[in-house]
Amino acid sequence: MNKTLIPDLRKQHGWTQEHLATKCNLSVRTIQRIEAGDDTSLETLRLIANAFNVKIGDLFESISDNAKGSEIKTMNDKQTLQIKKTSRRRQINS
Numbered sequence: 001m002n003k004t005l006i007p008d009l010r011k012q013h014g015w016t017q018e019h020l021a022t023k024c025n026l027s028v029r030t031i032q033r034i035e036a037g038d039d040t041s042l043e044t045l046r047l048i049a050n051a052f053n054v055k056i057g058d059l060f061e062s063i064s065d066n067a068k069g070s071e072i073k074t075m076n077d078k079q080t081l082q083i084k085k086t087s088r089r090r091q092i093n094s
Contacts, residue, residue: 004059007035009052023051046079055079 010020017035021028024047034040034048042056049056056079057072 003037003061004034005061006031006048006059009054009059010035013052020048020051024048042075042078042082045075046082049079 006020010017015023017028017031020026021031024031024044026044026047030040030044034044045056045059049059052059055076057076060072
């Protein structure tokens with residue numbers, strides 16, 4: 001179970017769960033599960049972070065535990081690599 005800031009960010013933007021789901025091309029049920037603390041994929045987190053125009057790490061509470069901070073940094077690094085790979089694939093397929 002992970003505590004995220006997604007409900008807070010969503011409310012700050014004045015968005016419903018339905019609106020966020022539509023922006024991310026996800027189901028409302030997926031948003032509900034994430035907001036309830038269920039684990040999700042890095043790709044789903046990337047879609048949500050992109051919708052809010054933030055880094056994946058910004059979706060989580062401040063973490064003082066170095067292990068968790070390191071884990072989130074790793075997720076941010078993976079997000080960057082995924083974006084680069086997707087960009088390359090699009091260039092190749094164009």
